[in-house]
Amino acid sequence: MAEEGGVRRRRQPEPTGQPRRIPKQQRGRERFEKILSVALSLIEKNGSDALKMSEIVEKAELSFGALYQYFPDKSSIIRTLAERFNEQGRVCVEAELAGVTDAATLRQALCNIADQYYDFFRQEPVMRDIWVATQADRLLQEVDAEDMEFHAQALLTVLVRLEPERSKSELLAIARLTMQLMAAAVRYAISLEDAEGRSAIALYKRMLPANITRLA
Numbered sequence: 183m184a185e186e187g188g189v190r191r192r193r194q195p196e197p198t199g200q201p202r203r204i205p206k207q208q209r210g211r212e213r214f215e216k217i218l219s220v221a222l223s224l225i226e227k228n229g230s231d232a233l234k235m236s237e238i239v240e241k242a243e244l245s246f247g248a249l250y251q252y253f254p255d256k257s258s259i260i261r262t263l264a265e266r267f268n269e270q271g272r273v274c275v276e277a278e279l280a281g282v283t284d285a286a287t288l289r290q291a292l293c294n295i296a297d298q299y300y301d302f303f304r305q306e307p308v309m310r311d312i313w314v315a316t317q318a319d320r321l322l323q324e325v326d327a328e329d330m331e332f333h334a335q336a337l338l339t340v341l342v343r344l345e346p347e348r349s350k351s352e353l354l355a356i357a358r359l360t361m362q363l364m365a366a367a368v369r370y371a372i373s374l375e376d377a378e379g380r381s382a383i384a385l386y387k388r389m390l391p392a393n394i395t396r397l398a
Contacts (some may be wrong), residue, residue: 186285214252216242222260226308230260230315264316267309268329274298275333282340285393292394294386296364300383303372310372320363328364334358356397 216325220242224233233256253259278291278298303310316322337357342350367386371379391397 203279210252213244213248217244217249217252218259218263221256222263222308224258225263225311228313235262248254256265257319260312260315260319261322261325262307264312264322264325267306267312268325271299271329272303272332272336274283274302275336279336279340282344284344285395288340288394289392292360292364292390296387297367298369299364300371300379303368304376304379316398330358330361333361337361350396353395356394360394 208247217238219235220238223242235246235249235256238244239246239260242249253262270313275295278294279288282288282291285287303313313326316326334354334357338350338354341348341353341357345353364386367383371382371386374382
């Protein structure tokens with residue numbers, strides 16, 4: 183307990199960016215999903231920076247106790263939404279990389295992934311806002327780092343299959359940098375007007391080497 187003006191005040195726990203618990207009962211799941219749905223609509227309207235727990239309580243018609251039962255802070259809500267959007271991206275990456283058989287099809291797969299990510303963020307302005315939020319919040323940066331590592335490991339699996347004689351650490355460095363550069367290109371492109379953004383993605387794709395495994 184801390185004292186302020188003679189009043190004993192309960193110390194709030196450090197924010198974790200994680201939901202307190204994932205409900206198993208149907209009623210709890212419905213409430214959990216309602217909170218996320220309301221938060222999503224508020225972010226779409228006002229942006230993630232303006233998201234307030236008090237607004238979620240009002241719009242979802244819940245008590246603060248019910249909200250904090252699942253989400254201790256707004257970072258935990260944004261993190262949950264970001265992870266859900268990331269799952270969609272992972273499906274895209276896995277599907278594209280599954281068809282890779284050589285350097286040429288790998289390059290095409292990377293081009294396709296860049297196109298799909300760009301379109302995804304253009305069609306989902308809420309996700310664009312959340313993606314920006316994950317860069318600004320220290321706790322949410324973990325979400326982006328985990329997602330980038332997932333993509334790097336998925337690409338590494340392909341590179342090892344194509345170049346089994348190469349050093350795995352060397353291929354991992356290529357995989358990580360390739361995915362980081364793609365993310366940077368997409369982030370830059372979606373900051374522009376659509377026509378200019380598509381031109382930026384097209385330029386990025388032209389800059390991809392014919393065989394990324396030969397970079398190191």
